[in-house]
Amino acid sequence: MHRYLIRGNPSVFQAFRGGTQNIAAKEPIQGYERLKEYYETAQDSRFDHLLYSIEEPSTQTYLWDVYHGSEEYPGNIFYVTNNQTAGKGRKNNKWVANDSTLCFSYSYCVHTKSRSSSTEYFKELAFLPYLNGICLVKALPGYRLFLKWPNDLYGVSLKHSELELKDSSKIRKYSKKIGGILCESEEIHGKITAICGIGINWDQAPSDDFMDIQQISEDGSISRGEFLKQFLVNFEKYQPLLKTARGRKEISEIVQHHWMHSDQSVTVNSPDFKNHKFKAKITGISDTGLLEVESMYGSFEVYPDNHSFDLRSNSIIQKK
Secondary structure, three states: EEEEEEEHHHHOOOOOOOOOOOOOOOOOOOOOHHHHHHHHHHHOOOEEEEEEOOEOOOHHHHHHHHHHOOOOOOOEEEEEEOOOEEEOHHHHOOEOOOOOOEEEEEEEEEOOOOOOOOOHHHHHHHHHHHHHHOOOOOOOOOEOOOEOOOOOOEEOOOOOOOOOHHHHHHHHOOOOEEEEEEEEEEEEEEEEEEEEEEEOOOOOOOOEEOOOHHHHHOOOOOOOHHHHHHHHHHHHHHHHHOOOOHHHHHHHHHHHEEEEEOOOOEEOOOOOOOOEEEEEEEEEEEEEEEEEEEEEOOEEEEEEOEEEOOOOEEEEEOOO
């Protein structure tokens, strides 16, 4: 197995499975020319290393291996693969992908000793999945993409009219899953580090229950490399918003513009609350990054780490 280092320091990775081959002076990998072009022209990229492979069991697992096995902090890493054979989902779920899927992970230093407020970086971590959602939909303008709480990307087929897309209940009815986001964090070498993994059905959905990117655009397909370039452009643009309360409020507003939950009535079914099962309406995102719901019993905040959203039953359910 070979991992190709498009940008960065090879010595950071050579101690790990398969090592790396530096291809910076060679022809760009087919389909990823625009991604390489971005890294050659970016002035202040937040990523120190860019890796690519034909196949990887899990980009998420590999990046954690790099961090756990490094004697010094390796910096921020962006890693994309064509084929992921043992991908990770939330709560240790498996996410199996093939070459019809686009998979990538990146690492991001959230907190260093120079930042003293733990409350602030916890909020930053809570809003990181929302930031990823924004970067995904902004990277694909004109595509019929919508965000599902807490970490999924959904699409609506072209057979449904633009008028129908103005009704969030119809979006929920007609949409199918296209991709997902996984964000994990840990303290390594004295720094709070997040690793985010994203998987997208690119060329072919795995079954009729899902959709792929090619099914939701009238403008033709975008290359994987161009998409990743646009994802990174938007990451650089919106990432600073994570650092302040005003910025996180802006993230919340952008997310709610692109999500499928506006004024959605749901059933909350969770022993976390005094009344285990009750009707509620989604009202937004709190300043700590939690889902806000309003019911006859008052206002509540729902934690994404131990709850999931079942669109079929229109329920928020505690994960086992």
